[in-house]
Amino acid sequence: MEQLIVEKQILELGLDKNQVIVLDSGKSFGPISIAYEIIGTLNEKKDNAILICHALSGDSHVAGKYALEDKKPGWWDVMVGPGKPFDTDTYCIICSNTLGGCRGTTGPASINPVTEKPYALDFPVITINDMVKVQKLLIDHLGIQQLYCVAGGSMGGMQALAWIINFPSMVRSAAIIASAAYTSSLGIAFDKVGRNAIMSDPNFGSGDYYGRTLPRHGLAIARMIGHITYLSDESMRKKFSRSLQDKDELSFELSDDFAVESYLEYQGGSFVQRFDANSYLYVTKAMDYFDLPGKYGSLEKALKDVTARMLVVSFTSDWLFPTYQSVEIVKALMKNRKDVSFCEIQSSAGHDAFLLEFEKLGRILQSFLGNGRTGS
Amino acid sequence: MEQLIVEKQILELGLDKNQVIVLDSGKSFGPISIAYEIIGTLNEKKDNAILICHALSGDSHVAGKYALEDKKPGWWDVMVGPGKPFDTDTYCIICSNTLGGCRGTTGPASINPVTEKPYALDFPVITINDMVKVQKLLIDHLGIQQLYCVAGGSMGGMQALAWIINFPSMVRSAAIIASAAYTSSLGIAFDKVGRNAIMSDPNFGSGDYYGRTLPRHGLAIARMIGHITYLSDESMRKKFSRSLQDKDELSFELSDDFAVESYLEYQGGSFVQRFDANSYLYVTKAMDYFDLPGKYGSLEKALKDVTARMLVVSFTSDWLFPTYQSVEIVKALMKNRKDVSFCEIQSSAGHDAFLLEFEKLGRILQSFLGNGRTGS
Structure with missing residues (x-):
């Protein structure tokens, strides 16, 4: 198979005041740079875009290589590419580094324009919601009105949950993998x-x-x-x-x-x-703060306005984001009579299964994504 | 109930060369001080002694208080005392700080007689076996030929296993609680x-x-x-x-x-x-080194000469020393046709259950100890 070559792009926002975001803490924050990568082609209707949200240590480099000589491809290369579950022949895959990260998107190592030094601990405490607000600026910038899917594992799943709650009309389907509606006290x-x-x-x-x-x-x-x-x-x-x-x-x-x-x-x-x-x-602080039941009174209330078709996947040996936490999401969606599929995958790989069980997970995702295809 | 007042005693060994021990590493080591506490009275036959082995952060202060004004009693006070599962009206309870510890028995903070400074990292790497060799010197010193029981949770259970293997004729019964025959790679x-x-x-x-x-x-x-x-x-x-x-x-x-x-x-x-x-x-290194199947070729071989009546207890939510590791011990004993009872206690308390589920565990221990009572 031909090697997929990708390019990291940077979107600079916040040059005018309209592009400064208000964080969950109440603080305004900007300017913001967003590092992102696009694999596949956005169709004319701009309705084939899938946003993949990365986990704690991930980044925008979801698949492919920057250059042939790179030792390793992106972190979910087994899942993203031509003919793969996230099929770049059909879909336009977008992945951006989260706010607070260190791989191109504004984070504590970025230069604080006020001091002209790195923010360090002057960087504001952010939330999963804040990460998603920044992603939305990118999606708006790309002229996409509705994402075909938002998908993510672990912290990426939390972002997908924040998407379907905050911007329900912008998300047609969402895949929440090895994730949870809140970080447990163990986490x-x-x-x-x-x-x-x-x-x-x-x-x-x-x-x-x-x-x-x-x-x-x-x-x-x-x-x-x-x-x-x-x-x-x-x-x-x-x-x-x-x-x-x-x-x-x-x-x-x-x-x-x-x-x-x-x-x-x-x-x-x-x-x-x-x-x-x-x-x-x-x-990690953003993850610890993530708590949909706490924020909305109950998970059922949190998910009441969701319109996205949903897939929830957990893994039997994942003790950091155990199956019961996925089941809580599924039950809350069902109580709201939402369209949700759930699968617990048998695996000994623990939480990392979302990166390792690519065959089992791939089949499920392929079927889920294909089910909603418009024939575009 | 009257407050149990106990006293820490120190046994000084190694003043002559016969009391220097040979460690599993091959090194000779001594002199050795052993801190120990005794609760209850050793009977004339000296056949009512129970050795309790402590876990990683424990010490010889298993029960009672040193003085009325002490804020807290010993670490297993709920289990040890008059009328308690380890009934000091019947049994003579002995608990000593392990070799390598820091609560009275020789450890890295002790003075190295060669340098007249604390050993620090000149202290030799020791094993669970070495801890038990030192305990045996104490039991010999007390003139006890056979212990009525050796009991311990977690690392204490490892010591009890080392006792029944190394000194089978000296142990009449043993209780292995929330423990394992080897430290897992997770541990x-x-x-x-x-x-x-x-x-x-x-x-x-x-x-x-x-x-x-x-x-x-x-x-x-x-x-x-x-x-x-x-x-x-x-x-x-x-x-x-x-x-x-x-x-x-x-x-x-x-x-x-x-x-x-x-x-x-x-x-x-x-x-x-x-x-x-x-x-x-x-x-912790001593715990990591503990591996009966590795040392003896198999757990079955390790336990072949055991004569002690055995009790093995695990807890459902203990993920550090999970039930399957207790079951491995039980199966190996059964293959050797040894007298073994096993109980998995339902508990949400995790590994700490061996310290917290004292009512359930107490009933089981009481029954186990009573079953073998000679009427003394």
């Missing part, structure tokens, strides 16, 4: 410890570490904690068991002995190369 | 991240922080991670839900908002007052 707990690790790294200072030594240790610890929660007891048993790393016997040293330790060490180390610690603080 | 993963947090704390230095600023942040993070793994999604939902701490609205600050965050902060902060970071490294 908040892990996020809190990750933030604590970052903020107690002596290189963190008060977040103003740009151009200096970065709080690598703290961010690596946060990432390692995250990684454990993305796996499952079963997937770790299958993947690592109690195998030793590069040795035949226990070392009787305090250093790493086991393969799972080396794996985490590697994951932590590689993450700090590509992710900004302050973004980790802001994006 | 190793969490332990590794905790150790990493401690060792990347700038105050850790090379472990030689005694008398200086302690690596509090790192140890607090390790403890917070641990605490999450001792709870369950369900227990956290029941206990915290998404309640805010001391506020009515989200702060839109990066600081803690939720009750679960304050809880973890408190747990982390109080732990560093009472636990040595180096002990955390050594004791």
Whole structure:
């Protein structure tokens, strides 16, 4: 198959005051740059666009490569491309880096026009809603009145939920994968410890570490904690068991002995190369704040105006966003007599299943997307 | 009920060479001090002694108070005392701080007689077996030839398993509670991240922080991670839900908002007052090294010489030491035609259930202990 080559684009907003957004905190914020990538062609009616929303550590680079020599394609390349579930021969796939991120969209590492230095902790606390408000500016800019679908896993699913609630007429269908209508206290707990690790790294200072030594240790610890929660007891048993790393016997040293330790060490180390610690603080905080039942009184009330055709998918071994949280969404939609399909996929891969179980998930998504196709 | 007043005692060993132990690593080690507490009276035959083995953060102070004005009694006070499941009117309860600990038994904070400074990282890497070798010296010292029972939860259960394998004739019965025959890769993963947090704390230095600023942040993070793994999604939902701490609205600050965050902060902060970071490294490493199937070829082989009457207890919501790991022990015992009872207790309390579900667990233990009573 021919290699899909994609390009990151930047939309600059906020040069005039109309493009400054009002955040959920009440603060106005701008200017805003949005990094986004488009794969496939927007048709004349502009009704074949699918917005894919990324998870905590994702970015706009959803599929393809920037150049042939790139080692890896985008994060959901197995799902997005010609003939793939998100079929770029049919659909125009849009993916943008979220507000607060560190991959081109305005975030804490961006320059604060007032101080002409990076925002650092002067960046405002944002919400999933705020991320979606920014995405809407991009969709408006592209002249799209209605998205064929908004889809996302994990935090991406939260954004899709915010879309169908805030802009119901703009979303024809939505796929909520391995996600939830609120972050559980378990999720908040892990996020809190990750933030604590970052903020107690002596290189963190008060977040103003740009151009200096970065709080690598703290961010690596946060990432390692995250990684454990993305796996499952079963997937770790299958993947690592109690195998030793590069040795035949226990070392009787305090250093790493086991393969799972080396794996985490590697994951932590590689993450700090590509992710900004302050973004980790802001994006996890946005997730922790996500609470549709709390905001609307009940999940049923939150979803009452939804018009999108819905797909909800969970995975059996996902203990970070367990099936019961998907079922809560499904039940609330059904009580509102909405069009919803639900599937719990058998998988040992834990939360990461939304990235790994691409065959099972792909078939379900393909069928869901195809069901609503207009023949365009 | 009258308050049980107990006393911590210290046994000093190793003044002659016969009392230096050979560790699993092959190194000789001594001298060794053992902190222990005894509740109840050893009968003339010395056949009513029960050894209780503590978990990672426990110590010899299993029950009662040192003085009336103490705020809290020992860690398993609900289970140990007159008329309680471990009935001190009948049994003589012994509990000692493990080797490598920081509550009186020799550990990394103890003075290395060679350097006359604390061992710090010169302390040898130890195993659960090594802890049990030291306990055996205490039991020998007390003149006890056979323990009526060895009981423990979590890491305490690992020690009980090591007892029945290494000294089968010395153990009449054993209760293995919320434990496992090996630490899973999930368990190793969490332990590794905790150790990493401690060792990347700038105050850790090379472990030689005694008398200086302690690596509090790192140890607090390790403890917070641990605490999450001792709870369950369900227990956290029941206990915290998404309640805010001391506020009515989200702060839109990066600081803690939720009750679960304050809880973890408190747990982390109080732990560093009472636990040595180096002990955390050594004791978690000992747990990670525990692997009966790996050591003996199979769990069935490991347990073939066991003569103790066995009780194995697990809890439904314990995801750190899940029921399947208890079942593995039970199956291996049954294949060896050993006398074993198994109970999975319905509980939402997670791994901490072994400390919290004292009524259910108490009834089972009482019945198990009573079944083998000699009428003494």
